[in-house]
Amino acid sequence: MTTSRPPETGDTPFGIYVHWPFCEAKCPYCDFNSYARRTVGEERYLAACLRELEYYAALTPGREVASVFLGGGTPSLMRAETVGAILDRVAGLWPVTRDAEITLEANPSSVEAGRFAGYRAAGVNRVSIGVQSLEDDALRFLGRLHSREAAVAAVRVAARHFERYSFDMIYARPGQTPAAWERELGEALAMAGGHLSLYQLTIEPGTAFFELERRGKLFVPGGEAARSLYLLTQEMCGRAGLPAYEISNHAAPGHASRHNLIYWRYGDYAGIGPGAHGRLSIAGEGKTAFSAIRDPRQWVEAVETAGCGAETREALSRHDQAVEMLLMGLRLEEGLAMPALRRRTGHDIRVEAITDLVAGGLIEWRADGGIIRPTLEGRLLLDRLVEAIASHLREEEQPGEPVRPLASMPVA
DSSP: OOOOOOOOOOOOOOEEEEOOOOOOSOOOTOOOSOOOOOOHHHHHHHHHHOOOOOOOOHSTTTTEEEEEEEEEEGGGSOOOOHHHHHHHHHEEEESSEEEEEEEOOOOOOOHHHHHHHHHHHTTTEEEEEEOOOOOOHHHHTOOOOOHHHHHHHHHHHHHHHHHHEEEEEEEEOOOOOEEHHHHHHHHHHOOOOSSEEEEEHHHHHSHHHHHHHHTTOOOOOOOHHHHHHHHHHHHHHHHOOOOEETTTTEOOOSOHHHHHHHHHOOEEEEEETTOOOEEEEEETTTTEEEEOOOOOOHHHHHHHHHHOOOOEEEEHHHOOOOHHHHHHHHHHTTTTEEHHHHHSSEEEHHHHHHHHHHHHSSSEEEETTTTEEHHHHHHHHHHHHHHHTTTTTTEESSSSSSSOOGGGSSOO
């Protein structure tokens, strides 16, 4: 497969994430900062979002917004007027690129799908729909409130209103066979536009599924069963013209999520709303991590008092930045450009780490630009892969033997 080249400069696009934390119900697999009970009215919540946008605009003078992502929770529970007010405030505080990607996450109930025209008029130009499954039994198991029929209808409505749309699916569910997933994924690919997000079911601490698994009442495919489902997914999506550009995301050329690429390419983004995270390059501080208060009511009260709901603000060390850049960049099919890692974090990687992983068939190294990328087998072991590489990070200025340049490495 021909791969794209990751950017080699720090001039990555700037994005804004806005979190809406409320849902109609809490799904048993979800560990996001979301709540089934709305504790803050929409008008008050909007006012807090607008004020926090002003706070972060003051920290990012001269930046140009290339992407806004309204996530959750279920942002499609917001009125179109609320979405429009947020986007208007963004445009009043920053210059916005002419081709900016404006994404809104939606759940596929018929009422919310009927709002798509209003969201389009408000400025949204891309939607991401939480379909999760095309089987009614699976939807009930996953705690979803919509049916297969509603999911299909929502995707069709999205296709009428938006040139760029995506939907999510969850696979590797208990008892799911490759044959069953092949049928379901085939149907999803027939409905898809240019983008699909396909996630293996993972059991996260603090969720209802975690407790069921702990009590021995829930078993998800693992080991060779999970591997087979993943490989089948890659094969089918590749044949359909939607190869993986990230571990769980598949897109036709030109349809990758530009906002998520900001994260994975370790760009800057402001996080607005309770529990939101941000990474901003600030004069005098460098790359700075922000994390907001999670409770919606407490976050609103903090913004009303101080203009910002951040609970933590930490200037990241160059080593921390290097680890984060590895963690993000190695998720991408395009890989990570080592010159960019050195330039942006001052760190390099000991050559023995790369040669061992290349010899093991887990990493590929491209001589044109010094790009490392996981192989298909490497992606199946990504957490261990990142840990192994990160353990060999070293700062260029540190005393001792110089780091051998990547050009001296053997090419596997």
